[in-house]
Amino acid sequence: MRELTYLGALNEALREEMERDENVFLIGEDIGSFGGVFGVEKGLWEKFGEKRVRQTPISEDAIVGTAVGAAMTGLRPVAEIMYIDFITCCMDQVVNQAAKLRYMSGGKIKMPLVIRAQGGSGTAEAAQHSQSLEAWFVHTPGLKVVMPATVYDAKGLLKTAIRDDNPVIFLEHRMLYNIKDNVPEGEWTVPFGKAEVKHEGKDITIVATSLMVHKALEAAKELADSISIEVIDPRTLVPLDIDTILKSVKKTSKLLVVHEAPTIAGVGAEIVRQVVENAFDYLDGAPRVLGGRSIPMPYAPILEKACTPQKEGIVKLIKEMM
Amino acid sequence: MDGEKLTKLLDLMYRIRFFEERTMVLFREGLIVGALHHYIGEEAIAAGACAAAEKHDYVVSTHRGHGHCIAKGADLKRMMAELMGRETGYSRARGGSMHIFSVEEGLLGGNGIVGGGLPIALGSALSGQYRESGQVTLCFFAEGAGARGTFHESLNLAALWKLPVVYICENNLWAATTYINYSLPIENIGDRASAYGIPGKVIDGNDVEEVYKTVDEAIKRAREGNGPTLIECKTYRHYPHCMVIPDTRPQDEVMEWKKKDPIPRFEKRLLEEKVITKTEMGKIKKKVKNMLDEAEEFARKSPLPAVETVEEGLWA
């Protein structure tokens, strides 16, 4: 075992996959000698050169369009959109092109591309730099959607994403980049569509994503003496491992979903729908979703914090649900 | 240009420079947070361009927008309060550094999305044309934004519709850590004007008078109904892209450009031509520093926004 950061895990995944397969290349802004504004690509340009690490102008449509065309013709691009907010600048390429071309070609073409971006709030960068847009992509048929919460998952899921023959939206959280964990040496992958029980419990099931997994775990710890909480991280939202969630709900009879994106029409609502349709009789009380407020993220930290789920809010809601 | 106008330009440049310097200190103290992009080194552009505009004209700004706001006449107190996350700020602490709005003062906002402002400027220009108000829009952006599709779509439509807009490209050579060679396959952004059949100018962006004269001419052209102009101002920012990114630029390049600092250069000229004396300059500086003390004091004393009000401002 050794200590690694979430950032380091992503960097290792990229490096190992680029070593393994020469068709893997990176494309994005500021990813050359600077190594990406968050440092995910540190050292890769030095190691692989400009052919494999392609720094672009500020041209999101061109970044994703290049990835789409390259993927259709035999390469395996990993595109970086610096902040997920900027994907709005190239939604045609993501939604109308990447997500649909395989199907429209009758399954003849493959679309092995990954779009990585980071999102979420916590750095007082206001409404155009703090969004959690996963529900958009979940709602778009043809895209796989991944949200790693831990160091181990970050590396394992990114490697799986790069090897997948479909377009994958890979959503990191910038408040997680510096978390550290003990992980094995060498390589591993984490399969898509397999949720993980991050904490076992029997009184209530919390399904949480990304940064919220950590907040849910903190809440579970705080309440450990009185309430036994099961925390599940789906890890991939498409495909979604509903079976693991159902199994847990059948055991605990209670469900709370926690995510940072606005509650309204969010992934939580979808998880609740599936649970209600498949395990209604097991439920003891209405399932709940604790998400962000439907407000463009404000700048002032005091307001920003009020717009996203915090440990205190999770604890309070769990107590109400018991 | 008469002495009073020249002195006003210097005053504006001081306001921008000292405001930026003050925010750097406050950022280090933790009183300003988030992404702070400084305009130091580029003051001649905002000052020259906005001085050529009327009060009722519009300005569409960028993530590096403090200078545009100040030059357009924004209140330093309310700007400082916004940056310090106070209720009294321009956007009630909802927007922060990158998003200062004041429609009354013609400020249509900074933008966190590079190239996001160019299409908006089409709309404010159309609005001026439609209402026959004579209002012109100054649309600021930088060379990095020139790579976005929004640049091309906007200039094309503005040219087609002869919209009253002046495109001002602040080419400071670097987009975050990307050097211009990586984003521009030709020498000048200004040369692209020919693709849209509009006038294109490439000027020294560190010469406030040249900026003033060029923008003044473009504004006149726009007001007369002859459509847009693209003006590329060559300039340089003295500091890294934002407060949290290390400097990646060659230090000798930074040193070279600091020698072309628009402020000492303009001061020198005004002294030589006896437009102003050293003592008078000192007085203006002192006045601006006092204004900033007041702005800081105002912001410090202003309340933080109340959490219960967080939804206010969402709907009209």
Ligand SMILES: Cc1ncc(C[n+]2csc(CCOP(=O)(O)OP(=O)(O)O)c2C)c(N)n1
């Ligand atoms: C669409 C979009 N892509 C990327 C970014 C991240 N970003 C913010 S500022 C910046 C560089 C901008 O360069 P330029 O347009 O030259 O303006 P300058 O900062 O030099 O004034 C980048 C890449 C963004 N905000 N929006």
